Amino acid sequence: MASETPAVALDGVTRRYGDTTALRDVSLSVREGEFFTLVGPSGCGKTTTLRLLAGFETPTAGTVRFGGESVAGVPPEDRDVGVVFQNYALFPHMSVGENVAYGLRFTDPPGGVARDERVSTLLELVDLGGAEHRDPDTLSGGQQQRVAMARALAPGPDLLLLDEPMSALDAKLRERLRVQVREIQQELGITTVYVTHDQEEALAVSDRVAVVRDGTVEQVGTPREIYRRPATRFVASFVGDNNVLSGPVTDVGSESDGPVATVDVSGESLAVGLDGRRDASVGDRLTFCLRPERLSLSGGETTLSATVTSTEFLGETTRAHLDWGGGTLRLRTTDPPDGDVVVGFDPADAHVVAVER
């Protein structure tokens, strides 16, 4: 698996528009059949990356490869990609069936089936069987999104590109549709690149996620890796809720489950598991993060006294904002705390994101 040629690869790709650089020396590879998500704040370059793959943009420098072959100079219509846009871009002058059949004007349906049959198969796949003769304008947003999906898939593309396809929908529908998108992707086994600004969505549907910021890739990994082991301060705070703390290392010791650094944060000595970062030594400045759900009101190896300043009721859990003298902390718990509290955590709950000498 590791040695196989990636289905899609960006190799040192840079894209500049005049003076602004949308992408800076980005290298990525997507495996065959993988659901790969680009996530980041708006303007980070994730959509530019998708457009480079589709062939709507050309790299200023670097190479885009499909199956190991450079696609430089290959126009969008010859790339065998399916694209779904944020606004779905259904052709308003065509019926649903004509929309889905449009790509079949330029290629024969895969599997040697008739065009009509391919169209109805695809519409059934997206739960819109029998909608061929409907006018796109009469469909709801979610239905339009699914027609766009069926249209993109009809010619049997090698690569499916989804550009924020859910962002115009309401939250409940978004959650339902993302499950459906994932199921269709699994069923067809199609390599998919998905662009979103919603980190929760990215974690929920992807095989792997690339966090993009200011035109560079901050981290690539499985949702679990990205969440558990953010590689940078930005990833730590962008993906999920997080407390990011930093201070000088005053001591490095060893415990049963690995080396532990003692970090002085605003006068409190906190024990932080070094995990992979064995290179930290006394005097370094260490930045680490603590997930709010990892903080405990029932103690831990390190404890801090704090005062609850406000709470947010989130349904299943409550998020408390605490003032502990060294700043604020967020904590998630099932029973709402009040007044003065003691919070604790174990060294392994902390994750180091940066060490500066």
Add this chain to the structure above:
Amino acid sequence: MTDADEGTDSGREAGEEQVRARLERHALPVLAAGTVALLLGIFYYPVATVFVDSVVVEGRATLSVFVGILTDPFYVGDLAGLAAGESPLSVLGDLLSPDRRLGVVGFTAYQAALSSVASVVLGLPAAYLLARYEFPGRRTLRSLTILPFVLPSIMVAVGFVATFGQNGTLNAVLGTLGLGEVDLLFTLEAVIIAHAFYNAPLVARVTTAAWESVDASAVETARSLGASPRRAFLDVVAPQLYPSVLMGAALTFVFTFGTFPIVLALGGFQLATVEVFVYQLIRDFEYAEAAALAIVELVVSLGLLYAYLRYEARHSVRSRGIRPLPRRPLRPPSRSLGDLLPRAGLAVYGVVALAVFVAPIASMVYASVSGPDGLTLAHYEFLVRRQATAAAFQVTPWDAVRNSLLFGVGSLLLALPMGVVVAVLTTREYRGRKLVDAVGMAPLAVSSIVVGIGLLRGLVFGVEIGGTRLAIGGALAIVAAHAVSGYPFVVRTVAPGLEGMDQSLVESARALGAPRARVISDVELPLVWPAVVAGAAFAFAISVGEFSATVVLATGTDQFTMPVAIERFIGRRLGPATAMGVVLLVVTAGSFVVIDRLGGADGGF
């Protein structure tokens, strides 16, 4: 059939498929090259031959003709003093003195400026009415503002003669009211009002569009911040209207600077503008001076257009009205001054608008069926009789109608594809697009008379290429001239739709495997189809109403059209002229209806 046969058959099919695919891939460059070649042949080459005349005298290049014009007080008035060595201050003094001399060029600019002011004054209340009030027929009225633009100018001139002439309806009305007679014919006022008839609806149209795109929440924000309704209007609404008003004024100036049929018919030679003199010079075979004068005219027009486009580029931050300002009912909701005053103003405006916009057409129709003894069909009978008994030099009405229709269809077939190709080319991003835009739009700025004379001398008289003489018939030349006048309007109606096209539609089609040319035919053109139909209506109507180039090309031939026939009649027999005008009106209006129907339910305006 043997196996071998099948093999070659499928081989040929594959070959055809390949040729097709290659054609689709290269369709755009091929069409672009074809359009450019056509433009070169029927516009740039003929016009160039005319302009060469102005700088080549007896085989030698010279600027003497230009110098002659620019230093002749007849053309440039007191400005000629500058060339004679007078100080600019004394020239300015001369121009400000009561006995100033403007010269032909100066007078042309003067009447164009007055026409622009009149058009804005007459157009703004209409924009206010259309943008801010709701009443039955509002949409229809808004659509009608396009109409004057395509009405044949010579027909409008007939209408004005029928309204403001000695025996016109205005004097009839004044007579019944016991007031004295006026004769506005051959006065500057008549020319200016006729220009306003044409251009005020244009001002109204562009201003209404701008007004409708003002976001109500911007005004509401200003109100909530403490601005009075008047202040909110001045601070929020008005600044969003200025660019459109200016555009309307600038376009009016350019159009009226090149005015021809209106002045020819309503002004006479004592009010002659540059274009009328160009025509006069051509009839006197003074080609060099005519061409030089036409270039002076072109430079002024292009200079103003350029200045306007620069302004537009700097002020093109248009806010898209998410929620337009609400329209008020035209019937006053209360008897308060605030409700009554604006509506009373609109009522006064309504009377003026009736006199300016409706009276000329109504008078023409009325005059065509009235004689000294009341209602009569005598004028139409005259047309029928003339058809049977015309002498060789006289125009025959039926031939005029037939020619107009034939030329109209011919130039439509030429102008529509040209206009669509240019619209496609000018709405794409690529290097050199500005140049293509300018090359494509130049015909709008070049005098039709010059196009006519260029076609006459360049193509109808023939070109010598490698010993063989190439010449096209007069009818073809007229069709070419009409197509040149018409296609920019196709571009102008189609281009905004293409420009505003959601790019993700185009990109979706391409990702689905469509080559560039197929995206245009499958997605873009179907979506702007109403605009294509409207462009076709324009092209046809402009051809049917075209006068300037036609009169040059048709003189002395049997290729005359309805507008030419009207001009022949207008001096001597107003009755038949109005009858012919009604026929022209019916054909023009009918073409709109027909094309609208052909274009499908949502076609046209």
